[in-house]
Amino acid sequence: MARFRVVTDSTSGVPPAWRERFGITVVPLTVRFGEESFQDGVDLSDEEFFARLARTDSLPTTSAPSPGAFADAYRRLSAECDGAISIHISSTLSATPEAARLGAESVEGFPVHVVDSRSLTMCVGFLCRVAAEAPSLEEALRRVEERVPRLRVLALLDTLRYVEMGGRVSRAQAMIGTVLNLKPILALADGEIKGVDRVRTRAGAISRLVELLRRDWPLEYLGVMHAQAAADAERIRSLLAPELPDLEIEIGQTGAVLGTHVGPGSVGLTYVRAPEPGPRSETRP
Amino acid sequence: MLLTLQSAVEDIKESPAAEVNKIARIAAHGSLMGARGNSGVILSQIFRGFGNAVQGKAELTPTDLADALAEAANAAYRAVIKPTEGTILTVAREAGRAAVAAASEPTATAVSVIKAAAAGARTAVDRTPSQLKILHEAGVVDAGGYGLQIMLDGMLRTIENSEVEVLDTPRTVPAAQAALELPEEGWGYCTEFLILGESVDVEKLREDIAALGNSVLVVGDPNLVKVHVHTDDPSKVINLASTYGRLDRLNVGDMSTQHRRIREESGGGAETAYPQRNNGIGLVAVVAGSGLADIMRSLGADAIVEGGQTMNPSTQDMLAAVQRVPYEDVILLPNNRNVVLAATQVNGLTSKRVPVLETVSVPQGVAALVSFHPDRDLDGNLAAMREAAERVQTIEVTHAVRDSRSNGLRVKKGDVIALINDKLQHAGKDYGTVVKQALDGIGADSYELVTIYRGLQATDSEVENLTKSIRVSFPDLEVELQPGGQEHYPFILSVE
Numbered sequence: 037m038a039r040f041r042v043v044t045d046s047t048s049g050v051p052p053a054w055r056e057r058f059g060i061t062v063v064p065l066t067v068r069f070g071e072e073s074f075q076d077g078v079d080l081s082d083e084e085f086f087a088r089l090a091r092t093d094s095l096p097t098t099s100a101p102s103p104g105a106f107a108d109a110y111r112r113l114s115a116e117c118d119g120a121i122s123i124h125i126s127s128t129l130s131a132t133p134e135a136a137r138l139g140a141e142s143v144e145g146f147p148v149h150v151v152d153s154r155s156l157t158m159c160v161g162f163l164c165r166v167a168a169e170a171p172s173l174e175e176a177l178r179r180v181e182e183r184v185p186r187l188r189v190l191a192l193l194d195t196l197r198y199v200e201m202g203g204r205v206s207r208a209q210a211m212i213g214t215v216l217n218l219k220p221i222l223a224l225a226d227g228e229i230k231g232v233d234r235v236r237t238r239a240g241a242i243s244r245l246v247e248l249l250r251r252d253w254p255l256e257y258l259g260v261m262h263a264q265a266a267a268d269a270e271r272i273r274s275l276l277a278p279e280l281p282d283l284e285i286e287i288g289q290t291g292a293v294l295g296t297h298v299g300p301g302s303v304g305l306t307y308v309r310a311p312e313p314g315p316r317s318e319t320r321p
Numbered sequence: 322m323l324l325t326l327q328s329a330v331e332d333i334k335e336s337p338a339a340e341v342n343k344i345a346r347i348a349a350h351g352s353l354m355g356a357r358g359n360s361g362v363i364l365s366q367i368f369r370g371f372g373n374a375v376q377g378k379a380e381l382t383p384t385d386l387a388d389a390l391a392e393a394a395n396a397a398y399r400a401v402i403k404p405t406e407g408t409i410l411t412v413a414r415e416a417g418r419a420a421v422a423a424a425s426e427p428t429a430t431a432v433s434v435i436k437a438a439a440a441g442a443r444t445a446v447d448r449t450p451s452q453l454k455i456l457h458e459a460g461v462v463d464a465g466g467y468g469l470q471i472m473l474d475g476m477l478r479t480i481e482n483s484e485v486e487v488l489d490t491p492r493t494v495p496a497a498q499a500a501l502e503l504p505e506e507g508w509g510y511c512t513e514f515l516i517l518g519e520s521v522d523v524e525k526l527r528e529d530i531a532a533l534g535n536s537v538l539v540v541g542d543p544n545l546v547k548v549h550v551h552t553d554d555p556s557k558v559i560n561l562a563s564t565y566g567r568l569d570r571l572n573v574g575d576m577s578t579q580h581r582r583i584r585e586e587s588g589g590g591a592e593t594a595y596p597q598r599n600n601g602i603g604l605v606a607v608v609a610g611s612g613l614a615d616i617m618r619s620l621g622a623d624a625i626v627e628g629g630q631t632m633n634p635s636t637q638d639m640l641a642a643v644q645r646v647p648y649e650d651v652i653l654l655p656n657n658r659n660v661v662l663a664a665t666q667v668n669g670l671t672s673k674r675v676p677v678l679e680t681v682s683v684p685q686g687v688a689a690l691v692s693f694h695p696d697r698d699l700d701g702n703l704a705a706m707r708e709a710a711e712r713v714q715t716i717e718v719t720h721a722v723r724d725s726r727s728n729g730l731r732v733k734k735g736d737v738i739a740l741i742n743d744k745l746q747h748a749g750k751d752y753g754t755v756v757k758q759a760l761d762g763i764g765a766d767s768y769e770l771v772t773i774y775r776g777l778q779a780t781d782s783e784v785e786n787l788t789k790s791i792r793v794s795f796p797d798l799e800v801e802l803q804p805g806g807q808e809h810y811p812f813i814l815s816v817e
Contacts (some may be wrong), residue, residue, distance in 0.1 A: 093332050093335060093336070093347070093350070093351070094350070094354060097517060097567070097569075211621075211694075211695070215615055215616045215619040215620075215803070216616055216619065216620065216687070216691075216772075216801075216803065217801055218691065232694075233692075233694065234691055235691070236688070236691055236770055236772075236817055237769040237770045237799075237817055238769065239769050240769075240817070
């Protein structure tokens with residue numbers, strides 16, 4: 037039986053406990069504040085990152101790992117197993133899957149399946165877990181690819197400022213005008229970001245998030261991600277937990293790279309829908 | 322230009338620096354990062370030139386100051402490929418010249434230098450219509466130049482310790498408001514972005530961009546370049562620029578659309594260039610006050626019918642707006658109780674379907690528009706909008722026009738009164754007290770956000786006092802201030 041390993045990048049929201057338990061390799065992206073470069077999650081913790089973000093007068097920039105960084109990671113693994121599955125943030129949002137692909141091509145004699153999740157953050161983390169729990173590389177690939185179309189992210193941003201500067205979402209896409217201070221709710225499915233709603237208050241936004249999530253029930257996995265908004269994440273979990281007794285709801289932090297693009301105060305629901313969604317009437321009110 | 326300046330000011334506020342050279346450098350960087358529009362980018366170069374001129378100087382003599390103002394203008398000229406006289410450039414140069422002349426006087430002080438610069442700017446602004454035909458024809462002065470003059474006037478007032486006050490409107494309207502004739506080839510697209518790169522050849526980039534459009538501004542240093550160009554083909558510019566580095570804050574605006582909108586707004590009815598909606602639903606809102614109209618438009622209102630308290634629009638006015646909107650279903654928001662009846666008549670007078678969402682106040686109208694969704698069908702939207710409108714609490718603050726006694730309340734003519742959801746509930750002598758009573762009355766503690774729409778009658782200090790008193794009494798409430806521009810109500814408050 038061939039042994040294989042799971043590789044991902046630092047935007048994947050894989051909880052630290054899972055890294056150890058499932059032996060997941062995480063290749064870091066780079067965050068740059070002016071002249072200084074940091075490896076996401078390696079020499080820059082989330083706390084340090086947001087402390088810096090608050091102090092800095094220009095926004096940090098982020099960049100994908102180099103193909104070489106992936107090649108190194110794969111080469112190291114080739115000494116201890118027979119193959120790898122490398123699961124990443126959507127190629128519509130980052131050059132990371134492309135770098136992984138190039139890195140994989142440069143390592144000979146070691147099969148690496150690169151998966152473009154068309155999603156991000158803990159959705160990628162869930163795929164990593166699914167892969168790690170599979171009995172073989174082929175089965176891991178099958179289980180992961182089958183779930184890619186069922187991944188969803190719903191995010192509440194405290195401001196559109198960061199995502200707009202990052203150039204990935206425009207005000208028009210988010211349905212945010214320029215006058216009132218509106219909080220956008222964005223959805224990510226199949227690699228595409230769409231504005232789904234706009235709200236005036238945070239409390240209103242959070243109940244809206246939960247409402248939107250209920251439309252996608254039943255769920256296979258659910259995680260609540262946040263950027264410096266732990267209290268809200270906990271609140272969402274406690275709202276949802278009684279309604280989802282069979283689900284273990286993970287809470288995680290966005291990390292520096294995503295934090296750069298969504299900004300502090302963001303909360304997101306990341307989830308995998310169940311294979312065959314029940315008819316409408318079965319969804320709860 | 323305002324946004325450019327704000328960006329510089331915000332950065333300066335965040336810095337503890339007290340030395341001229343440091344502050345000037347922050348201003349240069351902040352304005353470059355926030356630069357928008359032609360005048361905004363030129364302004365950032367004025368700051369850059371000033372910053373370079375004061376390098377290493379923690380304090381300035383009057384001569385240093387004058388030289389820096391002159392160098393600021395020079396830097397701005399250098400940044401523009403084809404400098405045009407009669408614009409902010411001319412105004413900056415004349416301000417610099419006047420400053421240098423003043424500094425050569427034996428009794429020169431910082432105040433005398435800035436005073437001379439402001440006076441020089443003023444003279445130059447007045448002359449701009451004789452230098453630019455397009456300004457002359459429209460009967461306006463150059464808006465960017467006038468903006469720079471206001472900044473110098475502001476500096477003067479600050480340094481003289483006199484109170485900064487809202488300046489009189491200029492002798493003629495600034496150009497941005499003017500409805501100019503559309504050139505036959507159109508205006509093209511205003512394309513702006515930053516290039517984050519390493520060792521960008523700014524000169525070469527400028528030449529490359531200049532070949533693709535006009536009003537070209539390419540400024541910055543090898544690591545950070547700001548590009549502004551009016552072009553017919555933004556994608557060419559973007560492709561070219563991305564070979565130099567990573568693009569940031571890309572913004573492409575269709576100037577023909579902007580231009581058309583300005584014309585239409587000045588002509589009365591206002592249509593916006595919102596993208597065609599999938600659900601085929603248009604939105605028409607009745608509202609008075611330029612700020613409120615802007616807010617409604619930015620939330621998606623396709624047409625605004627001017628009207629509200631004591632100036633109710635006719636059914637005909639609303640019908641005309643509904644007909645102008647390119648949708649067969651049009652949701653009409655009256656935003657005032659007295660308008661609702663006339664609004665409901667519209668439906669019978671057109672082949673379009675015109676449901677009236679019975680919003681009876683501005684806050685209700687705003688809340689309803691916020692919850693409109695272009696992917697939802699008519700019934701779904703009406704339900705969501707109605708629910709949102711019902712959730713918001715409205716407090717309208719005005720003055721009693723006569724002595725009266727109602728609702729167990731004795732009111733004297735001139736008293737401040739507060740209407741909660743259209744009912745007179747509180748009266749008193751000042752805004753702060755009455756608003757606090759009203760907020761207590763609706764249990765504002767259990768809400769999250771108060772939006773204050775400022776009316777025409779409210780003065781700056783009244784606005785400041787009211788905002789402060791709400792923050793003190795309700796520390797957990799978020800307070801957002803918006804210019805409403807409405808008459809009759811110095812303040813309208815939305816609590817949600």
